[in-house]
Amino acid sequence: MKRTIIKLSLMSGIILMQLACTKKDDMERLGIDDKMLTTCPANSDCEYLYIESSDVEGSVPTFKSGNYRIFWAGLTEQGLDSKLYIKAPMTGTSFYLDKSSITAGQVLLYRNCAACLMAPLTPIKDGYVKGINLDPGKPADQARWLVEARIILEDTNGGSPFKDTLYIKQHYYPNFVYN
Template sequence: MKKKSIHLLILLTVILINLSCTKDKEPQKQPKIEIDEKNLTACPEKATCQYLFTENTDLNIEPIIFKTGNYRVFWSEVQTPDMSAKLYIKAPMQGKDFSLGKTDILEERVKLIRSCPACSMIPLKELDGYVKGINLTPDKPGDQAKWLLEIKLIVGADEESYERDTIYIKQHFYPNFVYN
């Protein structure tokens, strides 16, 4: 009788441990991404700016060439008489919002290219930051969509360098393709 009691106690203990170790079956909800539409980034004086996106695209990084792929690619371009800067963001196609962090930036899903023929610039690489995006017109087709992105990108010569720059953009992005 004593042996049966011990076996039953052990069996009950094993069952309770198994039940307590099972993972929650419900998928965890991602926090809702919010971006304030106020205080959008202004285009610098004497510059031309554009903020565009295209879908089902990817990028060759060196040189930058668009190709068919699985991303929604956003890009901003600022051109002044002396220099140009282009920022490319490879965001997921699915969903009405997205968020990219340091890991995505280090995996070259965010790429900054600066060109200044008359400058002696230190080559900078992307080190940290974030990108958040929200589709402001989720009920419209992609060729009529309007996205709001907030981008903070920290660039520097390398991780140990004190020479760093922070690029901040908050702007509406519009489609650069036609479905209809």
């Protein structure tokens, strides 16, 4: 009996060490770290959340069932509501979206401001999104993801050469409960 308990303890320790090493290896491979996270602007509200087995569609994005893990960063400040939606694969403990994924519609930007004069920018030009599960051994509803996105935005009217870069690096938390 004592021998079985010792074996189980050793196996548990080995599994935990492998999970920790895998996370560090994935972080190095993706070139992402936990330092210098973006901050929410003063007098604003920000949210960084994700949901699983979903999709998002429409000019005013709405959630539906789907095959993606949807990450969204929301910024609300005086009269302006902005949300960046990222459609990441459901498989694995890390992901990387490149320019082709962005131009294929896996990154959406929604901005609503009734009294603003702003160019209608869309994430159609270039960039990347990379993410890693910081708690791979925990259930999905308790896991934290680190996501870094650098998205090149462009004026959708095509008349002006206006471009902007959106950069977010933040921890994302689940917006659902399994347990």
